[in-house]
Amino acid sequence: MAKLTKKNKALAEKLGDNQQLYGVDAAIQLLKDLKTTKFDESLEVSLNLGVDPRHADQMVRGMVVLPSGTGKDVKVAVFARGDNAQKALDAGADKVGAEDLLEDMQAGNLDYGRVIATPDMMGVVGRLGKVLGPKGLMPNPKLGTVTPNVAEAVKAAKGGQIEFRVEKAGIIHGGIGKLSFSNEALKANFEAFVDAVVKAKPSGSKGKYVRKVGLSSSMGPGLKIDLAEVQGA
Structure with missing residues (x-):
């Protein structure tokens, strides 16, 4: 100091x-x-x-x-397909994917402050429990990070949530x-x-x-x- x-x-x-x-x-x-x-x-x-x-x-x-x-740039990853994937990208998500994003995270690429998923993607995300859980990144419906409204969730994460x-x-x-x-x-x-x-x-x-x-x-x-x-x- x-x-x-x-x-x-x-x-x-x-x-x-x-x-x-x-x-x-x-x-x-x-x-x-x-x-x-x-x-x-x-x-x-x-x-x-x-x-x-x-x-x-x-x-x-x-x-x-x-x-x-917060004064910080929060990197956001989103598990989504189709229209929801595009909505997440349009909202400012840094990385959007499905099985490809799963493989990327399994390889150790976990430089994210928030991970969001649509409900239909939890079968894929669930395989990352041992990876995301200890880092406090596992999507959770009670926290609004498992949601069909991915655009809203991404904007909240980027906007100070x-x-x-x-x-x-x-x-x-x-x-x-x-x-x-x-x-x-x-x-x-x-x-x-x-x-x-x-x-x-x-x-x-x-x-x-x-x-x-x-x-x-x-x-x-x-x-x-x-x-x-x-x-x-």
């Missing part, structure tokens, strides 16, 4: 006790002020939830469209943009992400659902967000 300037040392001192709580606006601005790297760092949100994902009725998983986008999924410790992480975004754009993404997680509260969650929320940048500190500013927490 680059050496802190006098200004940034002073800002770092403002962090003080790591138990300090921040408003969303203040946290975003502070992370921008503390940035010392030359590359465009990502802004990341984390939520500690009152769930135990080892139990099926406490799993938290879903999709959310970030209104300001991301997946969230709770980890073993009951934590969800998500990248919600770049520090080069305006503060307003980052806050809008933050609110959309948190709202989606809140709405995805599982039936098995008892007691307080959202227990902690944090914001951090790729190379910056983690800041704790005041839950009073988190709607639905």
